[in-house]
Amino acid sequence: MANVIEIKNLSKNYGKNRGVIDVSLEVKEGDIFGFIGPNGAGKSTTIRSMLGFLKFNEGSIKILGMDSVKDREKILANVGYMPSEAWFYNTMKVSEVIKYAADIRGLDCSKEAEKLCERLKVDTGKRIKELSLGNRKKVSIVCAMQHRPKLFIFDEPTGGLDPLMQKHFFELINEYVSEGATCLLSTHVLSEVNRYCKNAALMREGHLTMLDSPKIDDDTFLKFYEDEEA
Amino acid sequence: MKNIFLQEMKLNIKNFLIWSLTVGGLGLACIMLYQSMQGDMKEMADAFSNMGAFSDAFGMSTLSIATMKGFFATEVGTVHGLGSAMFAAILAINILSKEEEGHSGEFLLSFPVSRSKVITAKGLCVLFFLVLFTILCSVLYVSGFWMLEEEIPTAEFTKFMLCQFLMNIEIAAICFAISSCSGKNRMGLGIGIAMLCYFYDLIGRVVPDLKESLVAGPFSYANASEIFSGNEISSLAVLIAVIVISAAVAFTYYYYNRRDLAA
Numbered sequence: 001m002a003n004v005i006e007i008k009n010l011s012k013n014y015g016k017n018r019g020v021i022d023v024s025l026e027v028k029e030g031d032i033f034g035f036i037g038p039n040g041a042g043k044s045t046t047i048r049s050m051l052g053f054l055k056f057n058e059g060s061i062k063i064l065g066m067d068s069v070k071d072r073e074k075i076l077a078n079v080g081y082m083p084s085e086a087w088f089y090n091t092m093k094v095s096e097v098i099k100y101a102a103d104i105r106g107l108d109c110s111k112e113a114e115k116l117c118e119r120l121k122v123d124t125g126k127r128i129k130e131l132s133l134g135n136r137k138k139v140s141i142v143c144a145m146q147h148r149p150k151l152f153i154f155d156e157p158t159g160g161l162d163p164l165m166q167k168h169f170f171e172l173i174n175e176y177v178s179e180g181a182t183c184l185l186s187t188h189v190l191s192e193v194n195r196y197c198k199n200a201a202l203m204r205e206g207h208l209t210m211l212d213s214p215k216i217d218d219d220t221f222l223k224f225y226e227d228e229e230a
Numbered sequence: 231m232k233n234i235f236l237q238e239m240k241l242n243i244k245n246f247l248i249w250s251l252t253v254g255g256l257g258l259a260c261i262m263l264y265q266s267m268q269g270d271m272k273e274m275a276d277a278f279s280n281m282g283a284f285s286d287a288f289g290m291s292t293l294s295i296a297t298m299k300g301f302f303a304t305e306v307g308t309v310h311g312l313g314s315a316m317f318a319a320i321l322a323i324n325i326l327s328k329e330e331e332g333h334s335g336e337f338l339l340s341f342p343v344s345r346s347k348v349i350t351a352k353g354l355c356v357l358f359f360l361v362l363f364t365i366l367c368s369v370l371y372v373s374g375f376w377m378l379e380e381e382i383p384t385a386e387f388t389k390f391m392l393c394q395f396l397m398n399i400e401i402a403a404i405c406f407a408i409s410s411c412s413g414k415n416r417m418g419l420g421i422g423i424a425m426l427c428y429f430y431d432l433i434g435r436v437v438p439d440l441k442e443s444l445v446a447g448p449f450s451y452a453n454a455s456e457i458f459s460g461n462e463i464s465s466l467a468v469l470i471a472v473i474v475i476s477a478a479v480a481f482t483y484y485y486y487n488r489r490d491l492a493a
Contacts, residue, residue, distance in 0.1 A: 014490075051340060053491045077342040087333035089241065104233045104341045143337070 001028040004182040010059035019045040021206040034193035035186040037203030080144035084156040086136040095124035101143040109146035133160035152183040234351035253313030254370035257306040261374030298380045307454020315424035318398040322405035323420035330413035397452035403478035410486040
């Protein structure tokens with residue numbers, strides 16, 4: 001299987017503050033890769049460096065075989081990203097946001113968007129400012145999935161979603177992955193990693209450690225967090 | 231890029247309508263006031279033209295406010311100059327930074343568009359609104375002249391509106407550059423910049439020692455009383471404006487393409 005994500009010796013700092021230090025990571029095609037770690041460990045910094053929101057200090061990132069800096073636009077055409085905070089333009093209607101996301105990609109995603117809205121029970125007539133966090137997240141999922149990307153990057157996607165929607169969300173991921181997509185899932189939820197991920201890595205204090213298996217028990221999982229506090 | 235441009239148009243249309251109709255409407259109201267004040271204007275004009283440095287500052291020593299041309303230059307010139315400068319500043323200063331302020335930056339920049347294209351789309355949107363603003367205000371002012379059946383000083387009027395448009399672009403470009411550095415709403419700063427430029431010009435015309443440095447300010451080449459008096463626009467002032475605009479736009483592309491974007 002080819003590497004969909006290939007990060008080599010990535011370092012990013014925010015002046016005197018640590019971001020991530022010497023992170024190397026490989027995610028293979030067809031994987032659902034769990035990315036776990038305490039708040040502030042560097043998960044979002046890694047993801048945001050991959051997507052070009054942050055300018056990293058050292059290292060290299062290849063996504064779908066392309067350089068994350070030089071080929072950013074080509075990469076993003078094949079990536080569906082869902083940020084941890086699902087924010088849009090408040091005055092827009094849900095249907096307008098979804099269409100805008102497709103139009104800006106130059107694609108007609110209406111059929112796939114309709115299917116996703118039906119599965120996730122998205123009310124497309126409401127304005128963004130009327131939505132709860134959970135409902136905004138559902139809109140974000142539709143925007144990330146409607147163009148059927150090769151790589152999904154989800155940053156804490158299930159916070160705010162009710163259990164039924166969480167189930168539908170993972171069903172959708174499994175469907176897309178079975179059709180050849182790859183998924184990087186940053187999460188704090190152990191059950192998600194245990195149940196859905198094929199591989200996982202732990203991020204702590206800016207350092208990344210590959211886990212032998214994503215099947216972790218509660219005690220081990222909590223220890224990652226306790227160690228950070230200590 | 232087209233979609234970002236259209237989206238920005240949608241987001242700013244209300245702001246544009248409020249500002250253009252307010253500034254243009256105020257200008258039109260000023261023009262309409264001329265007829266009712268015309269009878270008492272002669273004495274007032276004489277008094278205003280003998281107030282030394284202040285008469286110079288507001289152009290009343292060279293133009294008589296008893297004439298339509300002079301009245302337009304001193305009254306509408308001030309209203310339009312200040313109003314359009316504030317509109318340009320408000321429009322430009324948040325256009326990039328609002329994405330971080332409103333946390334929509336990650337949504338926008340996770341699409342396959344480069345930061346340069348985002349800057350271009352938003353910059354063109356600012357420019358487009360400034361064109362529309364100038365046209366709408368011009369239409370309102372011209373309609374005022376028509377309603378009063380006064381002759382329009384076409385050459386001076388066209389020159390004035392074009393210079394004001396250039397001044398608006400200059401202020402917008404400075405604010406656009408600030409917007410590229412900031413992740414917060416800086417509307418107060420934008421209004422402050424517009425006011426500062428206006429008062430810099432005003433003070434420069436009152437204080438003789440500052441007259442030489444007037445060319446550095448964007449109001450120097452857009453001053454209504456100078457234009458309607460038939461004075462030549464300083465080519466150095468226009469050159470400085472072009473340099474400031476180019477430098478601000480170049481800085482925006484350079485800096486916004488290199489900075490980290492907040493979540």
